Amino acid sequence: MYTQALNVKDTGKPASAEDPGKLARFQARIDAEEKIEPNDWMPEAYRRTLIRQISQHAHSEIIGMQPEGNWITRAPSLRRKAGLLAKVQDEGGHGLYLYAAAETLGCSREELVDQLLAGKAKYSSIFNYPTLSWADIGAIGWLVDGAAIMNQIPLCRCSYGPYARAMIRVCKEESFHQRQGYEIMMTLSRGSAAQKAMAQDALNRWWWPSLMMFGPSDKDSVHSTDTMKWKIKRFSNDDLRQKFVDATVPQGHYLGLEFPDPALKRDEKTGHWQHGEIDWSEFKRVLAGDGPCNRQRMKVRTKAHEDGTWVREAALAHARKRAERAAAVRIAAE
Ligand code: FAQ
Numbered sequence: 460m461y462t463q464a465l466n467v468k469d470t471g472k473p474a475s476a477e478d479p480g481k482l483a484r485f486q487a488r489i490d491a492e493e494k495i496e497p498n499d500w501m502p503e504a505y506r507r508t509l510i511r512q513i514s515q516h517a518h519s520e521i522i523g524m525q526p527e528g529n530w531i532t533r534a535p536s537l538r539r540k541a542g543l544l545a546k547v548q549d550e551g552g553h554g555l556y557l558y559a560a561a562e563t564l565g566c567s568r569e570e571l572v573d574q575l576l577a578g579k580a581k582y583s584s585i586f587n588y589p590t591l592s593w594a595d596i597g598a599i600g601w602l603v604d605g606a607a608i609m610n611q612i613p614l615c616r617c618s619y620g621p622y623a624r625a626m627i628r629v630c631k632e633e634s635f636h637q638r639q640g641y642e643i644m645m646t647l648s649r650g651s652a653a654q655k656a657m658a659q660d661a662l663n664r665w666w667w668p669s670l671m672m673f674g675p676s677d678k679d680s681v682h683s684t685d686t687m688k689w690k691i692k693r694f695s696n697d698d699l700r701q702k703f704v705d706a707t708v709p710q711g712h713y714l715g716l717e718f719p720d721p722a723l724k725r726d727e728k729t730g731h732w733q734h735g736e737i738d739w740s741e742f743k744r745v746l747a748g749d750g751p752c753n754r755q756r757m758k759v760r761t762k763a764h765e766d767g768t769w770v771r772e773a774a775l776a777h778a779r780k781r782a783e784r785a786a787a788v789r790i791a792a793e
Contacts, residue, residue: 477502489690494620497563505689508682509619510564512691514571517557519583520550521575522756526590527599535593542639543596549632556625563621576761584742585672587750594647594654594661600640602662602669602707608633609703610673613693622691641710648714655715662711663719670734671742673700679739701731708732 481500488495495501528547534540558568574580585603590596611630617623647658674680674696686692694702708725711718722735744750 486688489618489688492690493618494623495618496620504685506564508686508689509622509691510561510566510571512682512686513557513561513564513622514566514574515581515583517554517561517571518575518580519586520554520557522582522760523586523603524550524554525756525759526586526588526752527596529590530593530596533593534596539643546600546636546639549636553625553629553632556629557622560619560621560625572764576757576764578748578757581746583672584745584750585668587745587753587756588664588668589752591664592657592661594644594657595665597640597643597647597658598661598665600636600638601644601710602640602665603672604633604636604640605707606669606672606703608637609699609706613699614691616690616693618690644714644716648716658714659716662716666719667737667741670700670704670737671745673697673703675739675742676737704732704734705730 482502485495485500485502485505495505524547527543527550531540531543531547534543558571561571562568571580575582585606590599608630611626611633615623615626615630617626644658644661647654677683677695677697680696683692683695687695708718708723720735723732725732745753748754
């Protein structure tokens, strides 16, 4: 899918030391909506910010398999189990495309995974919340995948080619996930009083963390100025959050559910749904490693990585043998 162009090593050069002519030509290409490809010249800061964002995104997909994976054995029917299994596998696949896209920028997947396991890399705050009932699987599909799509559709037009192309397939799959989640919520909301209460409880717990997925408010976002100038991000965090709220509130009302926000109201002039104040102290706590499940997520991920050591070693040994056999055949033919 991608060239594994590991020929663009980190020069450690600060952005200020870069050739102004090259910088101007680079920005002109971005402004002309050209895609930047792995072997093209790019400013160090652009390369580093992409590695940061793409690897955080990849880690999120991989850690994000845990809250839902937790329910595969407890899904209420074979149909639900098959759907959930496929969804969780899709998220694993997204992680792999994204690691591959990050590798084209000159860092290896091993380095990125090591950073995650060492606790030096971020992943999305949302995956540090627990899945307490089956309705949480519906709420994740509807809200978390819904928020992910809102954020990722514009990334299909990101200036960096490999990231933009990876996002096209990811978004198609996320949109299936969103619909299967909404369908679970619909079934529960139209079910018994206990099922409806379960759906309401899931919405109560997942609503605010879903809004936090879009990142800090624009005034506190440190990277947005650069990433918007470079057309990595096309919309600000607050703009995407607002689009998500506008799309999701009517869906929740259609389910007959209430949002856990007494301040939520539709502005008749603009048509937008205004939401109450987000608890940024909770967001900061989760980012600092003190969310309800941060420790558990890292423990499970570390164990899975250790348990997979023999698979990686076997795959490498097999690749080595194949290469040796192919070399022997070539020599014999010469
Ligand atoms: N959680 O200056 P900004 C999914 C960090 S995939 C944790 O605004 P930026 C699919 C940010 O990294 C979900 N950290 O940063 C799925 C930065 O930290 P740093 C993941 C967050 O990059 C569904 C600092 O705060 N999606 O759900 C969060 O311009 C179901 C300052 O923030 C992506 O990664 C957060 N919520 O904007 C899987 C999409 N927000 O690096 C399984 C791509 C911010 O300086 C099941 N990423 N931070 O240490 C993006 O679009 C952007 O990176 C943002 C943040 C919008 C997340």
